[in-house]
Amino acid sequence: MTSIEQAAPWPEEDRPVENTGERASWFQVAPLVIVLSLFFGLPMIVVLVVSFFDFDRTDIIPAFILDNYVELFTREVTLRLYASSLKFAVMVWLVTLLLGFNIAYFLVFHVRSLLMQIGLFLVCTVPFLTSNIIRMISWIPFLGRNGIFNQSLQGAGITSKPLEFLLFSDFAVVVAYVHLFTLFMVVPIFNSMARIDKSLLEASRDAGAGRVRTVFEIVLPLSKTGIALGSIFVVTLVMGDSFVVRTMSGGQSASVVSALQNEVAALQYPPAAASAVIMVVIVTLMVAGILRLVDVRKELAR
Amino acid sequence: MSDGRSDMQNADGSRPWTFYAFAAFFGLFVLFLYGPMIVIYILSFQGPNGGMTFPLNGVSLHWFVALVSQTRVGDIAGSFTRSIALAAIVAVVTVLIAVLAGLAFRRPFRGSAFAFYLAIASLIMPGLFVGLGIALAFRLLGLPTAWLSSGLGAQLTWTLPFGLLIMFAVLGRFNRSYEEAAIDLGATNWQKLKEVTLPMLAPGIIGVVLFGFTLSYDEIARTALAAGAKNTLPLEIWAMTTNVTSPTLYAVGAVTTIVSFFVIVVALTSIGAIQSRRSRRSST
Numbered sequence: 001m002t003s004i005e006q007a008a009p010w011p012e013e014d015r016p017v018e019n020t021g022e023r024a025s026w027f028q029v030a031p032l033v034i035v036l037s038l039f040f041g042l043p044m045i046v047v048l049v050v051s052f053f054d055f056d057r058t059d060i061i062p063a064f065i066l067d068n069y070v071e072l073f074t075r076e077v078t079l080r081l082y083a084s085s086l087k088f089a090v091m092v093w094l095v096t097l098l099l100g101f102n103i104a105y106f107l108v109f110h111v112r113s114l115l116m117q118i119g120l121f122l123v124c125t126v127p128f129l130t131s132n133i134i135r136m137i138s139w140i141p142f143l144g145r146n147g148i149f150n151q152s153l154q155g156a157g158i159t160s161k162p163l164e165f166l167l168f169s170d171f172a173v174v175v176a177y178v179h180l181f182t183l184f185m186v187v188p189i190f191n192s193m194a195r196i197d198k199s200l201l202e203a204s205r206d207a208g209a210g211r212v213r214t215v216f217e218i219v220l221p222l223s224k225t226g227i228a229l230g231s232i233f234v235v236t237l238v239m240g241d242s243f244v245v246r247t248m249s250g251g252q253s254a255s256v257v258s259a260l261q262n263e264v265a266a267l268q269y270p271p272a273a274a275s276a277v278i279m280v281v282i283v284t285l286m287v288a289g290i291l292r293l294v295d296v297r298k299e300l301a302r
Numbered sequence: 303m304s305d306g307r308s309d310m311q312n313a314d315g316s317r318p319w320t321f322y323a324f325a326a327f328f329g330l331f332v333l334f335l336y337g338p339m340i341v342i343y344i345l346s347f348q349g350p351n352g353g354m355t356f357p358l359n360g361v362s363l364h365w366f367v368a369l370v371s372q373t374r375v376g377d378i379a380g381s382f383t384r385s386i387a388l389a390a391i392v393a394v395v396t397v398l399i400a401v402l403a404g405l406a407f408r409r410p411f412r413g414s415a416f417a418f419y420l421a422i423a424s425l426i427m428p429g430l431f432v433g434l435g436i437a438l439a440f441r442l443l444g445l446p447t448a449w450l451s452s453g454l455g456a457q458l459t460w461t462l463p464f465g466l467l468i469m470f471a472v473l474g475r476f477n478r479s480y481e482e483a484a485i486d487l488g489a490t491n492w493q494k495l496k497e498v499t500l501p502m503l504a505p506g507i508i509g510v511v512l513f514g515f516t517l518s519y520d521e522i523a524r525t526a527l528a529a530g531a532k533n534t535l536p537l538e539i540w541a542m543t544t545n546v547t548s549p550t551l552y553a554v555g556a557v558t559t560i561v562s563f564f565v566i567v568v569a570l571t572s573i574g575a576i577q578s579r580r581s582r583r584s585s586t
Contacts, residue, residue, distance in 0.1 A: 020411045029417050030407035032462060033397045039455035040424040045434025050438050106324040120328070122570070127335050129516040130562040133539050134555035138338035141345055141355040146340065148356060179334065210401060211320060232303070232426060242429025243522060247543055257430055264527060269438060276431045287426070 010100050023111050044280075053277070068263035068274035082282075085255040087237040088170075088245065092177040096234050097227065099178070100185025104226070105219065107186075108193040109201070121190070128183045136176045136244055143167035143175070168250025176248045185230035192226030193219065228294035232287050239283050339559070341392040346552035355466060366552040376538050376546075378554060384449055385535035386561075389519040391454060396461040396514030401507055402460075404469025405499075427461035429523025432459050432512055436528040447530035457518045464517060465510040471504030505573040512569035 054063040072078055105126065111117045127135060142148050143166040150162040165171055196219065204214040242258035256279055263272040312318050345352075349360025369378055407414060424432075436456050440447045447453070481501065484494045500507070522536040529537060535558060542551055 019430055022411040025406040025409055025411035026401045026413070029411075029414075032403040032466065033417050033420065035399060035455070035458050036420050036424050036462060039436060040427070040432060040459040042434060043439045044427070045435075046439040046442065047431065050442075060438075088343040099331065100326065102327060106328050110321050110324050112310065124335070126563075126566060127339065129512070129520075129566055130339075130559050131520045131536060131539070131555070133520075133522060133536055133543070134342070134559060135339060136556060137543060137551060138342045142338050144355055146355050151356065179338070181492060182331075236426040236428065238431065240523070243428055243540065257428060258432075261430060261526075264434060267421055269434075272434060273438070276428075279428065280431065283426075283428070 002037070024160040047273045047276050050270055051277045053270040053273075055268060055270045058267065065167075068271045071271065072274050072278060081254055081256045081259050084253060085239055085257070087253065088173060088177065089235050091174050092181065092238050093231060093234050095174070095178050096182045096185040097231065099182050099225070100189050100230055101223070103186050104189040104193050105198075105215070105221075107190055108196075109198075109219075124183055124186055132180055133243070133247075135179060136247055137170060139176055139248070140167065140177070143172055165244075168248070168252060170253055171248065173245050173253060176244050177238055177241075180244065184233035184237065188229035189226035190222055192223040196222045224294045225296055226295055228290050231290055235286055235290075236283055238277070239286075281282050312417045317479045334508060342552040343559070345549055346556040348549040348552070349377075353546065354551075363548040366557070368548070369552050369553050369557070376542060377533065378535075381533045381535045381538040385442050385519055386534060388449060388454065388457070388534060389515045391450075392457050392461055392518035393511045393514035395454075395458060396465045397507060397510045399458075400462055400469055400510050400514075401466025401503070403466055404473055407470065408473060421463040425467075427467060429460065429461075429521075430526065431454055433524045433527035440528075447528055449525075449529045449532055449534060452528040452530065453525050453534065457521050460524055461514045464483050464513050468506060468510050468513060472503055472509070476502065486502040505576050508569050508573050508576075512565065515565055519558075519562065519565075545562060 043109055051068055052061060052064050052066070054061040054067070107117055107120055111120060140147070144150070144166065145162045145167070147167065149166055150159070154161045154162065168255075199220055200222075201214055204218050209217065239255075240257055242255060242261045245253055245255045246258050246261075256275065260272045260275045260279075263275070345355070345358070347357055347361050347363070348365060349362045350364040352359030403417070407418070433456050436452050437447055440452050445451070461491055480498055481494055484498045489497065520536055521534075522540060525534055526537060526540075533541070539551075539554055539558070542554065
């Protein structure tokens with residue numbers, strides 16, 4: 001995301017006076033704004049509006065009622081679903097952060113040749129461009145009751161009977177999330193680290209700091225923009241997912257969004273819309289919290 | 303740097319032990335990424351009596367044949383055709399709109415912050431919500447949802463922000479003096495764009511096409527509620543995961559991954575070809 005900095009919107013005082021350049025820019029950006037307004041902005045407004053609608057068994061009925069929200073806040077299951085989604089988000093965030101930071105560190109500071117760096121970076125990126133569902137399914141022969149993992153454990157005599165918790169469990173959900181989303185942590189952190197002047201590390205070493213201290217006092221603070229962006233990606237992806245949690249938990253765990261998907265399947269659109277609105281508010285607060293800790297725009301403008 | 307020593311290099315220039323630790327860690331990560339995928343490709347050649355896991359009960363193409371011959375499995379061929387067509391359209395639309403928008407952001411303009419945050423919000427919004435909103439909007443407007451209308455729009459909310467971010471990355475490294483030189487030599491704005499800017503941006507533009515195609519081809523969260531009556535391939539596979547318990551699932555996984563790999567290889571080869579032609583030219 002080297003990128004966002006060049007693109008970072010300009011502060012108010014630098015606003016240009018109107019000129020032909022500005023008009024050209026408007027012309028060029030118009031298709032993007034129109035498509036996103038029609039298929040993202042407008043639908044989100046519709047979700048907000050429908051969350052106040054009434055409904056019966058087959059249809060949605062225009063109205064302005066708060067019932068959908070009242071029910072959402074009074075149902076006991078709501079809290080459980082949020083607890084479940086948050087639990088997955090925190091666990092996956094921790095694991096992907098640990099993996100992403102170390103992978104980026106290796107690629108930036110240990111791999112010397114640029115060609116090798118690009119090659120290894122591509123090795124990490126290619127799976128991201130293949131089907132998420134297939135990558136998720138590919139854990140089934142590994143984690144199943146008679147799967148490779150259990151077979152090798154029993155073969156090695158470590159366990160006598162198959163471990164049941166591997167597949168269709170929270171463990172399987174976290175494994176699949178980490179498998180799918182670690183790249184979203186690697187790329188932003190890689191970009192941040194790539195901009196660190198390597199002589200800073202040498203200076204730190206010369207000043208007597210050890211490896212660990214250099215990482216914590218030089219590399220970590222200078223990578224925090226990437227860590228923040230990666231965290232935003234991972235947290236929003238996990239909080240917004242329903243497909244992984246359904247498949248990998250075998251229906252045993254639920255998340256806010258998978259419950260919402262059930263409501264949609266039952267044609268209960270207004271409660272689903274209300275649930276989506278609250279989720280967006282909560283995710284926005286989480287993103288705002290991350291941005292408060294790390295001023296991404298200021299950091300990117302460096 | 304007094305003695306040329308750093309954390310990355312021992313005094314004699316050899317690798318420190320941490321390099322090997324990190325390299326091993328990276329190797330394990332790559333195994334974690336690719337291992338399960340490779341296993342299901344192997345298992346897709348399972349014999350006719352084989353199951354969902356090892357041991358291999360013979361080797362056959364049985365499950366690939368079942369993919370096209372058994373109607374029980376679902377409409378794989380139809381959904382596959384739709385997905386390829388949709389991905390091609392998404393790739394073309396994405397590259398046109400994202401490249402244009404990327405160029406817009408090279409100069410400051412009023413409303414740039416709005417356009418930028420609109421794209422970012424579209425990127426991080428949970429996909430299912432976008433699909434829900436589109437489905438509801440079409441419903442209120444009395445329009446039927448279909449993969450080529452609402453489905454296409456839903457996927458663009460995902461591929462356009464990605465395309466824009468790639469354009470930012472590419473344009474950030476772009477040396478403007480070539481364009482200034484073109485203007486100094488009397489090129490019109492259009493000539494400058496056609497003869498200098500776009501050819502220089504070609505590798506990045508291919509990257510946008512690659513992302514547009516593959517992200518659309520594999521998209522599920524946004525498409526699920528917006529695709530209408532006819533499924534795209536990922537939706538068809540998703541339906542299979544709940545009712546198909548045979549290696550057919552792996553066979554379809556192998557096929558769809560081959561398509562993705564093919565597209566990735568074509569894109570990377572063209573980028574490589576452009577770069578090497580460039581470096582040959584600049585060296586002569």
